Amino acid sequence: MSSTKKPEGTALSRDERWLAFGAVGVGVIMAGLIIAVAASHLVETFAGGTIRLVAPFVDESAELPIGPDGTMRTVEVEQATITAPDTPLVSVFALVAQVVVQALAMLTIVACLTWLCLNIARTRVFAPANEHLLGTCALASGLAWGLTMLLNAMSINGAFASISDRDYNNVLFEAELTPLIVTLVFGVLAAAFRVGARLQKDTEGLV
Template sequence: MQTNTAPSITRADAVGLWLFMAAGAIIAVWGIAASVLRIIEIAPNADVSVLAEFDGTPADAPIGPDGAPVQVALDQAVLTVPSLPGASWAALIIQQVVSAITIGIVVVCLLLLCRAVMRNQVFSGRNTALVAVAGIAGTIGFAAVPFFGNMAANGAFARLSDGDFDNVVMSVDLMPLFFLAFIAAMAATVFTIGDRLRRDTEGLV
C-alpha cells in the first residue's frame, strides 16, 4: 500500500505567507480608501485637481538663480479647474471606481490563493481560476485607470483653454501593459499545467 507523503509547508513558509497576506490587506484598504477619498473630493465638481500629461510643452519653472524662470519641457502637471465638463467629471469618478475594484479583486484573489497554499493546496482548478482572474483584472485595470484619467485631463484642458489647447497626450504606456499581460498569462499557464500534472499523478496512486 502506497502512502501519500505530500510535504507540508514549513513554519518559515507560513510566516512569509502571513506577512504577504497582511501586506495585501493593508494595500487593499489603503488603495480603496484613497479612491473613496478622491471621489469625495471630486464629487462637488469644484476646484478639481487633475493630473495631465504633456508632450514636451515648453514652460517656465523658477529654478534659476534667485528663482529666475528657466524654460523646461513639461511632461506632467496637476491642473486645477473651477469645474469639469460632465463627461470628464464622470470619467474621473469612473477612474477611481475602476482603481478600487481592480485593487480589491487582485488582492482578494491573491489572499485566497495564499490561504489555499497554507492548506497545502497549490495546484487546483480553483487556484488556476484565482490566478487568471487576478491577472485579467490587473491588466484591464492597468489600462483603464490612465485611460479615464486622460479623458478627465482632456476636459480640464478644454475648460482652461476654451478648446484652444490640444496637446493632451491620450495614450497608455503599452510596454508595461504587455509585460503585465505576459506575466498573468504565464502564471495562469503554469497553474493549469500544475493542476493537470497533479490530477495525472493522483491517478497513478
C-alpha cells in the same frame, strides 16, 4: 510527483495556520490601504470645489526661477497639475470612475491572492481554483488597464476643453505599460498552475 492536496478535514499544522492568518491579515491591511488611498485621491482631486489633475504635455515650455538668485530659466514641460473649475460632467464622471476602477481591480487582485495563499497553506498548490484565481487577477488587471487609459483621456480632454474653451489640442493619450506587464505575469502564472495541475493529475493516476 507526490500529491500537493491536503485531504478534506485534515487539520492545519502550526506553520500552515500562521501562513493562513498572515495571508488574511496582509490582505485586510492592503484592502484598507487601497480604499484609503482611493478616497484620499478623490478628496485631493476635488479640493476647493475645482478639479485638479496631472496632465501630459509635449513640446511645451515654461519659465521657472531656478537660475542664480532666482533668475528665470526655460524648462520643458512633460507633466503639470492643472486646475479646471468648469470641467464637463462626463469628464468628472470619467475621473471618478478611473479611481473606482483602479481600486476595484486592486481589491479583486488582493482578494484572489489572499485566497491563493490560503489554498497553498492547505497544501492545495495545484488545485483548479488556483488557476482560476490567477486568471481572475489577469482579467482584473487587463480590464483596469484598458478602462483607466480611456477614462484618463476623457478626463484630461474635458479639463483642457474647460480651460482653453476647446482651443488647445496638445493632448496625449498616455499608455502605462506596467499594468500590462502585471497582466502578462498573472497569465503566465495561471498557465503554469494549469500545467502543474495536469501533471499532478496524470501522476496521481499512475499511483
